[in-house]
Amino acid sequence: MTRPNPALRESATFDRRAIAEIQRAAETGIYDIRGWGAKRPLPHFDDLLFLGASMSRYPLEGYRERCDTDVVLGDRHAKHPLHLDIPITIAGMSFGALSGQAKEALGRGASLAGTSTTTGDGGMTTEERGQSKHLVYQYLPSRYGMNPDDLRKADAIEIVLGQGAKPGGGGMLLGQKISARVAGMRTLPEGIDQRSACRHPDWTGPDDLAIKILELREITQWEKPIYIKIGATRTYYDVKLAVKAGADVVVVDGMQGGTAATQDVFIENVGIPTLAAIPQAVQALQELGVHRKVQLIISGGIRTGADVAKAMALGADAVAIGTAALIALGDNSPRFAAQYEALGSAPGFYDDFQDGRDPAGISTQDPELAKNLDPVEGGRRLANYLRVLTMEAQTLARACGKSHLHNLEPEDLVALTVEAAAMARVPLAGTTWIPGALA
Amino acid sequence: MAAIVSERTVLDVAESGTRAVNSALMAADVPAAVTLANPRGAHALACGLDRDIAVTVEGHVGYYCAGMNQHATVTIDGSAGVGVAENMMSGTVRVRGDASQSAGATAHGGLLVIEGNAGARCGISMKGVDIVVGGNIGHMSAFMGQAGRLVVLGDAGEALGDSLYEARIYVRGKVASLGADCVRKPMRPEHLTELRDLLTTAGFDADPADFTRYGSARHLYHFHVDNAAAY
Numbered sequence: 001m002t003r004p005n006p007a008l009r010e011s012a013t014f015d016r017r018a019i020a021e022i023q024r025a026a027e028t029g030i031y032d033i034r035g036w037g038a039k040r041p042l043p044h045f046d047d048l049l050f051l052g053a054s055m056s057r058y059p060l061e062g063y064r065e066r067c068d069t070d071v072v073l074g075d076r077h078a079k080h081p082l083h084l085d086i087p088i089t090i091a092g093m094s095f096g097a098l099s100g101q102a103k104e105a106l107g108r109g110a111s112l113a114g115t116s117t118t119t120g121d122g123g124m125t126t127e128e129r130g131q132s133k134h135l136v137y138q139y140l141p142s143r144y145g146m147n148p149d150d151l152r153k154a155d156a157i158e159i160v161l162g163q164g165a166k167p168g169g170g171g172m173l174l175g176q177k178i179s180a181r182v183a184g185m186r187t188l189p190e191g192i193d194q195r196s197a198c199r200h201p202d203w204t205g206p207d208d209l210a211i212k213i214l215e216l217r218e219i220t221q222w223e224k225p226i227y228i229k230i231g232a233t234r235t236y237y238d239v240k241l242a243v244k245a246g247a248d249v250v251v252v253d254g255m256q257g258g259t260a261a262t263q264d265v266f267i268e269n270v271g272i273p274t275l276a277a278i279p280q281a282v283q284a285l286q287e288l289g290v291h292r293k294v295q296l297i298i299s300g301g302i303r304t305g306a307d308v309a310k311a312m313a314l315g316a317d318a319v320a321i322g323t324a325a326l327i328a329l330g331d332n333s334p335r336f337a338a339q340y341e342a343l344g345s346a347p348g349f350y351d352d353f354q355d356g357r358d359p360a361g362i363s364t365q366d367p368e369l370a371k372n373l374d375p376v377e378g379g380r381r382l383a384n385y386l387r388v389l390t391m392e393a394q395t396l397a398r399a400c401g402k403s404h405l406h407n408l409e410p411e412d413l414v415a416l417t418v419e420a421a422a423m424a425r426v427p428l429a430g431t432t433w434i435p436g437a438l439a
Numbered sequence: 440m441a442a443i444v445s446e447r448t449v450l451d452v453a454e455s456g457t458r459a460v461n462s463a464l465m466a467a468d469v470p471a472a473v474t475l476a477n478p479r480g481a482h483a484l485a486c487g488l489d490r491d492i493a494v495t496v497e498g499h500v501g502y503y504c505a506g507m508n509q510h511a512t513v514t515i516d517g518s519a520g521v522g523v524a525e526n527m528m529s530g531t532v533r534v535r536g537d538a539s540q541s542a543g544a545t546a547h548g549g550l551l552v553i554e555g556n557a558g559a560r561c562g563i564s565m566k567g568v569d570i571v572v573g574g575n576i577g578h579m580s581a582f583m584g585q586a587g588r589l590v591v592l593g594d595a596g597e598a599l600g601d602s603l604y605e606a607r608i609y610v611r612g613k614v615a616s617l618g619a620d621c622v623r624k625p626m627r628p629e630h631l632t633e634l635r636d637l638l639t640t641a642g643f644d645a646d647p648a649d650f651t652r653y654g655s656a657r658h659l660y661h662f663h664v665d666n667a668a669a670y
Contacts (some may be wrong), residue, residue: 046635131479141543142564143526143566146526146545147528148489148507148509149506149528172662175661184586187547187585188565188604189605192661195583200559201525201541201544201545201563201582202521202525202540202560203521203645208521209503211483212502214482214483215482215483215486215503215506218457218461218483218486218487219487221462221465222458222488368464
């Protein structure tokens with residue numbers, strides 16, 4: 001291989017990726033659609049550190065003293081709130097975007113670990129309901145597959161206003177993933193592109209939404225917790241309006257949150273980082289006097305138990321994972337390196353969830369490819385991963401002297417960068433300085 | 440606590456409240472005919488019904504009356520607010536007066552009859568329901584309509600059938616404008632027949648030959664950059 005001439009200088013503005021994208025756009029005349037979430041560097045949980053206990057704080061004994069992890073979601077109005085063993089839930093991902101095997105595996109893994117999974121845009125499948133001890137049913141603008149029977153089968157209802165990968169945007173499931181079954185569930189012809197609206201068809205603002213929530217409660221006899229999911233943008237105001245509309249649980253999805261198919265320009269340029277969204281949401285809840293009464297679920301870029309613990313220390317009651325759950329099932333596995341290469345990608349880079357040719361059998365409706373995912377084995381892998389996240393979070397909480405993950409607090413955190421300190425509203429490490437905080 | 444005590448029970452909404460009335464309507468397991476008195480614009484009334492029951496509402500109702508209806512026959516002897524019969528699956532809902540916006544939104548089945556006018560977005564994202572409107576309908580009606588039939592005896596507002604999928608639209612009066620990918624189509628014998636049946640079922644005396652059929656041109660079924668201006 002020829003070594004590059006050291007005198008060559010790459011433009012920081014027009015780097016190789018920017019040049020390649022201009023060339024691709026000029027060649028095809030169409031923007032890039034892909035899956036995954038934001039890939040650009042963002043201030044994130046990696047920029048925070050825990051202050052473990054020493055003299056001024058008293059730690060709990062690792063491996064000996066209890067550090068509880070359970071969480072109750074939706075006890076504000078619902079007769080039957082969810083009681084989960086761990087505060088790590090599975091985010092909404094549709095059957096259509098994902099194979100039936102993947103949905104089943106998510107249900108199996110979540111149930112083994114004692115947590116919930118969530119439907120997506122496209123309705124509830126029997127595989128998912130059958131394998132999910134706790135299933136959250138999403139209520140989306142498209143209302144694909146929406147029906148009162150499934151609504152009553154659900155354990156909670158999540159009204160989706162937006163998601164972190166595309167706040168303000170609807171969805172597009174491309175025709176190659178529209179099998180007969182997917183089309184039937186969505187009442188649309190097989191093989192055509194399916195547009196999901198970005199606005200709900202029968203309400204237009206928080207006052208209307210309050211009445212919509214009343215209707216859903218009436219239909220389900222006030223049994224089910226009602227979540228409201230928003231993509232992180234004007235989070236402070238949106239959370240306040242969600243509470244006003246009557247939410248039992250607010251879900252805030254930061255811009256690192258994933259998607260099955262959205263324009264790259266949208267994913268990378270709309271929304272705010274998860275780290276910046278959490279303090280805004282918590283402030284809104286605290287000012288309304290409902291923090292810990294209306295539960296807050298945070299998603300968008302959760303990978304490790306440290307991420308879980310940091311989100312909870314900042315004030316979340318639970319987190320949701322999507323991309324990480326798919327990776328646990330086998331997405332981007334080196335096992336499929338040859339197949340990824342044939343698609344022009346590689347393990348660690350594959351994000352073409354929109355085109356239905358996923359060799360891991362996850363983001364596909366091709367029955368042959370879907371066979372590459374064993375739902376039982378996938379469920380086992382997901383459960384393992386969820387347990388590791390939980391144990392990691394417990395380890396950090398015990399080091400901070402906390403007997404429950406919910407006892408973690410912002411005071412346990414410092415930031416490594418000025419940006420993270422300002423967004424997370426915790427001091428820069430080694431200082432008492434929180435940029436932007438009033439003295 | 441409201442309760443259905445005979446085949447012809449009258450429940451007072453103002454006195455009992457929406458929760459008690461809906462609970463009573465859902466709870467009884469025998470065919471029944473129930474009159475709801477004094478609705479006073481209550482929201483979410485008679486929603487989520489899932490059985491053979493005939494409900495007559497004596498007056499105007501608020502949002503989402505008869506939402507997600509299954510099997511029941513609901514008659515509103517007044518006007519209805521936003522989203523009447525939204526996401527209905529089966530059964531019949533009849534509005535004697537006018538209906539606000541999003542009537543029959545996303546409904547999968549059954550028959551919605553509006554004897555007066557309907558506001559904007561009538562039949563938005565409809566997924567199999569039949570909607571018959573005696574008067575006019577507002578703008579963006581049948582937006583992204585996927586399946587089912589929308590019949591309008593009066594006029595239709597702007598952007599009728601925008602981004603239409605497979606829903607069929609019949610309008611007797613004027614259409615202010617058609618939305619993207621919605622086109623006028625010929626009335627073949629089978630369309631005259633189905634329209635006659637729909638009008639008869641809905642209780643309207645009108646000649647199917649006076650109507651024009653609209654449907655999807657199917658040009659936007661697959662995203663293509665050449666159609667970018669239409670999106």
